[in-house]
Amino acid sequence: MRPAASGGVPERDLAVPTRLVALRTALARIGTTLDEGKTCAELTREAVRQVGGAAAVLWVGGEAVARYEAVRGDPALLPGVPWALAAAREASALEEAASAIPYASAGRARPALCVPLVTDGHPYGGLVCAREGASFTPAEAELLGLLAERAASHIRHAREHERVSGIVGNLQRALLAEPGRPHPNLDVAIRYMPVGQSALVGGDWCETVRLHFGRTLLVVGDVMGHGLEAAVDMTAYRSSLRYIASADLPPHRVLRQLDDTASAEADRRPATCLIARVDPNRGQITLASAGHLPPAVIDGQGRTSLLPVPVGPPLGTGLGGYEPATYRLDPTQTLVLFTDGLVEHRGEDIDHSLDRLAGVAFAATAGVEDVIDTVLARLDARHAEDDVAVLAAQLHDRVPGADGPVT
Known part of the structure; x- marks a missing residue:
């Protein structure tokens, strides 16, 4: 443990509130609206701000159709969509709240993570991050997991809002006699x-x-x-x-x-x-x-x-x-x-x-x-x-x- 600061509190303990404030600030930047697309963009923007490189949301539709959305940073850094989808499925990342999954791109070592977008058992895809250089640390993976959890919760709210709005819209049209x-x-x-x-x-x-x-x-x-x-x-x-x-x-x-x-x-x-x-x-x-x-x-x-x-x-x-x-x-x-x-x-x-x-x-x-x-x-x-x-x-x-x- 480092020597105590002038107030008698160890520096390690003094750093905890600072880290919590930074984490709250990062989480607050995600989910500022009830727009799913904006939430995904906020997620990838914050992911790149925190760990560098590039980030995208892996969106999975019907019949295994998948694509990247809300790409932030250099898209060339990202692994191919089929590979990201296979890696995510192999670890059941799209079905349950799994931990971040590290994997490397073909032919060269390029660290990447696929973090599931899951909340209350509802999967909404994954957050894919990649960069040149050093692998992602456990602390970075944990941070990205928290960001993804925050985004998944807001995506769920956005979809529920859209569903309810659709019902209300249909009812309103019926009232327009x-x-x-x-x-x-x-x-x-x-x-x-x-x-x-x-x-x-x-x-x-x-x-x-x-x-x-x-x-x-x-x-x-x-x-x-x-x-x-x-x-x-x-x-x-x-x-x-x-x-x-x-x-x-x-x-x-x-x-x-x-x-x-x-x-x-x-x-x-x-x-x-x-x-x-x-x-x-x-x-x-x-x-x-x-x-x-x-x-x-x-x-x-x-x-x-x-x-x-x-x-x-x-x-x-x-x-x-x-x-x-x-x-x-x-x-x-x-x-x-x-x-x-x-x-x-x-x-x-x-x-x-x-x-x-x-x-x-x-x-x-x-x-x-x-x-x-x-x-x-x-x-x-x-x-x-x-x-x-x-x-x-x-x-x-x-x-x-x-x-x-x-x-």
Whole structure:
């Protein structure tokens, strides 16, 4: 043992905390994301940093297909893939947590190690390291084994995350029910943009329901929250709406029944909702709101204004108290319903947010698709802080026979 340092502690003991700190730092560089490819790259980068030479992940697929991935350093130093695979299999390195396996390349002595990527009995390939010069020491092999164990654990988490994300994605696609078809006397365009990159659908939704005598019910809603849970409740609201709307009630009574239904379910999330019943024969719309932002109307000159609507409580509160508002609507105008993600910015007053929408100018002859494209671009909806749903509608010349009762 070396002489004690000034504090009376042997130098060998003083070195232990330093080595542990270095080990923790090395391990922390691996598995910084839930991306399997990045984890493999971090593993080989750290392996080369610690022992030099070159490193790669030996990936094994179905029917004994194997290849190197995430190669770091000079690939010429690495043994051939068939040899690495045979050496790993010979020692059952891909089936169980074996120790590092030393072997030499053909024709010349070149030290190499194959460390299994295994965690909790789940094999994910191997870490292959090689270099010129001295063989790997037992301490280096042990260090590489710890790095590989860390990487294997994160690879397992990454694959499980991918599996669950796939299930969620399939379920979300199943929840993306298409809105109904409006009457032929109404042009409608709908756009939906969920917040974030991983979600396909959230709590925002749009719906159209054909009513009797050429009328169409236009609906936009916003369930509290995001992701799959909000999407499930969104689907429940849409299903209830379609059933209630079949009775051809005025919009404020539709909201009242939706509120009664939702409030009877303790787990149902509250939601805001705006309903517009469009009557082309009379050239008017009747609106009712459950805690939702007012709709916008674009006139024949491309100017935007907001239609005041009495605002009742959100759906699911059981409070009721919804009132209708009726306005004129002609074919030169475009009605736009939207969720708050289109206009709201964190920390900004909602009146200022709505003023920004009212300041958007449109081409006088813009169709419904052009209107939505313009409003999404001008309000930078790609960077919205919440889900965005937008519905635009325009009256046009009535198609003969389109006014009759729905069968």
